[in-house]
Amino acid sequence: MTHAPTHPIKLGGVHHAAYRCKDAKETVEWYDRVLGMEYTSAFSEDTVPSTGEHDPYMHVFLDAGNGNVLAFFELPTQKEMGRDENTPAWVQHLAFRVGSEEELLAAKDHITAQGVDVLGPTHHGIFKSIYFFDPNGHRVELAADIGTEEQYAELKRVAMPMLEEWSRTKKAPRHADWLHSANE
Template sequence: MELLGIHHVSAMTKHAQQNVDFYTELLGMRLVKKTVNQDDPSMYHLFYGDEVGNPGTELTFFEMTQIGQNHDGNNSISTTSLRVPNNEALQYWEKRLTEAGVEHEGIVEQFGRKVLPFRDFENQRLTLVSDENNQGVLAGSPWEKSKANPKHGIIGLGPIHLTVPNLDRTEPILTKLLSFSRSGTYTHHQTEKEVVVFETGEGGTGAELHVHERPDVLAERLGRGGVHHVAFRVKDEEEMHQWIDRLNKAKIGNSGFVDRFYFKSVYFREPNGILFELATDGPGFTTDEGEATLGESLALPPFLEEKREQIERQLSSIEY
């Protein structure tokens, strides 16, 4: 069994409308699914991605209107990367972010790639990463109706950064349980600390975890602008059950099989407390909506459909 790469990342926001404005208007991502948190239908769950929300392109947000600000720190998913086609695209984005007044660090190099670190309106840590020399997992397809220039558009998730106090606790989970392999190290441009890179599947930009070992910082306090979990791609439901068997045999506490309608999942925490999810590539977001109208109306899985009226009353309207 082999994980195919990053599936999605789920983060926290306090303001669904501002979130939609930032990620669709400025970043030009497509809102491919407007739905609710299936465990708490009183809150939105918004999915952004490429033109159809292919696995490996999905950045999602839970709206929690009473949530406090995230306090960055250890035991965390500390940065989410977003892939763009090439180095030229980074120059486009540097200019676009500057003109929009978005805080960024300029174009720097990270593990042999050009990257552009920046933050969103809630201080979410993001990095645009060039796919110019990518030899691994293929990216998604740019959205032709993007508010940003599709030529330079965001085409998927790149390396996900973890910050942990003790790499020795996390590494065996990645390598022995999940079959990631070490592919190198680099020195972080800000902290000057070593970052260890792990990859899975075909490797490359869409299949890496960058792990920062930082015993010198306090634990994160999760809030808006923070990341709830990262999910890794599993081929299909049959293989998902094999992964659950592997987790159980290793005595790793987990959620068991969870049907999210758009994909099937299992959740568990690695020893430093970071929440991981394994998620199948299918059936996908066109299961209940046509490709042309993805994200335009509130989509609910069948088991919540009978509560639609009640759920819609609890949600604010979103314009886009």
């Protein structure tokens, strides 16, 4: 699957990703204290601009670095937020890049010192990650890339055969077994 250079849509990156939160102020303070994300702006309305529905909300925006923005909605008149009980808690998550394995380990120490339970680091072959939950129950991952250019090129090369095999068998393809052979 390749896109022609004449595709009509030219994306410029992610403008923002938005999730629901239980308490906007608590969420802003947590992301600042735990991850150092700067609170940059907010929108608050009683009527949803895109639908015209009366549904008061606070929409807060946090700087996630490199022009990436993470946003949250607090919806006080909606039912209490939950999660998709049909999807394991480890599946849906927010993943942020850190610059090195050393930064990842320092982040783990800092986050643990904030009273947050941290899992990892977990070795994924081309990156290592730590995992924890924010006060809203969203799983957060910090990842440090450790792969080589050759490894990334090989992963790109086997991406389509892996997808095709998965689509056909619904079993984990073995095209990239080498990724986990070097686990520490």
